[in-house]
Amino acid sequence: MDDFTLIEHSISNHFNLIGFYDDEEGRESSKGSVKKSYFIVGDYNPENFHTLVRELDLYGFIPFINPAGDHYTISIAKKQEKGESRIYFNIILLLATICSTVIAGYFYLAQGNIWEALEFSAALMGIIGTHELAHYYAARKHAVHATLPYFIPAPTIIGTFGALINIKSPIPTRNALFDLGYSGPLAGFIVTILVLFIGLSFSTALPPQNLAIMFPDPLIIKIISLIVVPNYTMNMDILAHPIVFAGWVGALVTMLNLMPVAFLDGGHISRSLFNQKVHKIVSILGIIVTIMLGWYFMAFLMGFIFITGKGHPGALDNVAPVSQNRKIMAVLILLILVLCLTFSPYYGKLF
Secondary structure (H helix, E strand, O other): OOHHHHHHHHHHHHOOEEEEEEOOOOEEEOOEEEOOEEEEEOOOOHHHHHHHHHHHHOOOEEEEEEEEOOEEEEEEEEOOOOOOOOHHHHHHHHHHHHHHHHHHHHHHHOOOOHHHHHHHHHHHHHHHHHHHHHHHHHHHHOOOOEOOOEEEEOOOOOOEEEEEOOEOOOOOEHHHHHHHHHHHHHHHHHHHHHHHHHHHOOOEEEOOOOOOEEOOOOHHHHHHHHHHOOOOOOOOEEEOOHHHHHHHHHHHHHHHHHOOOOOOHHHHHHHHHOOHHHHHHHHHHHHHHHHHOOOHHHHHHHHHHHHHOOOOOOOOEOOOOOOHHHHHHHHHHHHHHHHHOOOOOEEOOOO
């Protein structure tokens, strides 16, 4: 029995199979010739689809189901084999990133004060680590295979390019996709708030400064400053403790990750809520906002991923909607994005 017959037989066992569409010649796009093929079924049952996922997994295939008018389409992808993770590599990168953030804090932020450099490193690693571990546990909750975080040391002013986890298996439902998207930014934002309260309690309000390079404060820093910094008003600047800068980076990381673009965390959230066509439109809007905020290099990377990618496939089951509680959570996540919106460092005061 060939692969097509095997797949067709499996689908017909669980669904009312209407037919098969195959664009043999393909259609021309900016990415070359693109072929589309899928099975058309007349009914949908989540339990039957989950059974089909498990069944085809045994043969090395992954099904995706999407609504299509009065019917549904099931497209098939070949399962990609993933290599085994090596935890010692995660540990080496973690230790290297701790060292690089301490060194960056010592030379660039703490002015030679090793204790403040250590405090900066602990605050920043706490934010980034919590963000990635939240993704990891959300993946485990939904039986998605994911690696532990890979921290990335770098010779920058903060000593790192952040961290990431590698998702090694498909995401089963839109609820799971939403959870994987929002869990990291929410957890990282909570730690960022704690870091900002601590750092700003050691900081001092200053009259507006005419400095060459400014680090604009997102709304969340201004709000917390009103609470903990003596004599602070919204139009004042802050002589900030290095821990505050870790919190500023945490807000920036949260903002950039929540941009609803491609495969970013915000992109996962957007794709769980909308179909692929709407997700593409929202992705373009996210890139435009990033440009307007002055983060041109990040906008370039987002645009590159968006243009060269094949589009976000969503979950395996793109029919069942996200739960009502998650829709409410989406509003909270949007509020967090607004609180973290940050202009890039700029020369002079433009705003």
